[in-house]
Amino acid sequence: MDREEEGCRYLEQHKIPDLLHNLSALLLYHRPEKPRDFLIKMLEKIKLARVTNDYPYLMNESNLNAMFDMLDTAGQGYITVPQFKGALQSMGLSTEDVIYRDEDQITLEMFKENVMKKFAEMWAAF
Incomplete structure (x- = not known):
């Protein structure tokens, strides 16, 4: 297996493309002034949501x-x-x-x- 295949398998295994897609959707939906800060907050919220069950939703x-x-x-x-x-x-x-x-x-x-x-x-x- 070459490095590219190995890298793709790694990304899929950890669902990184899905995570990035969903974070991008949140970013486009909210369009914050400071996108990097927003993404950091969303990642922190996702981590905390495992305990609180308060996930970031695109739909209310x-x-x-x-x-x-x-x-x-x-x-x-x-x-x-x-x-x-x-x-x-x-x-x-x-x-x-x-x-x-x-x-x-x-x-x-x-x-x-x-x-x-x-x-x-x-x-x-x-």
Whole structure:
């Protein structure tokens, strides 16, 4: 194995590309005056969140409500599992362990709870 392959394997093993992608997304979302200080604070917050469970989220409750409303175009109070999976993918979250069947209905509360859980799982991996 050459050095490049070894380096790529190392980065993937430690999920460095995912971490950098998520930190970049936070940076672009917040656009702080001092990006380096912001990134340091986010890394410290991620480290502390392992104890407090207070991870940095790109989406707050109003964002999730708006996203759900956009998906629930008929105003039925639920979305389909394929819609839910599509929303997760659009936020860069995994759909591998979604426990719902395609014919299930996802309510707003289920949607918010599951999305926040997925964000916490994502950050906890770092």
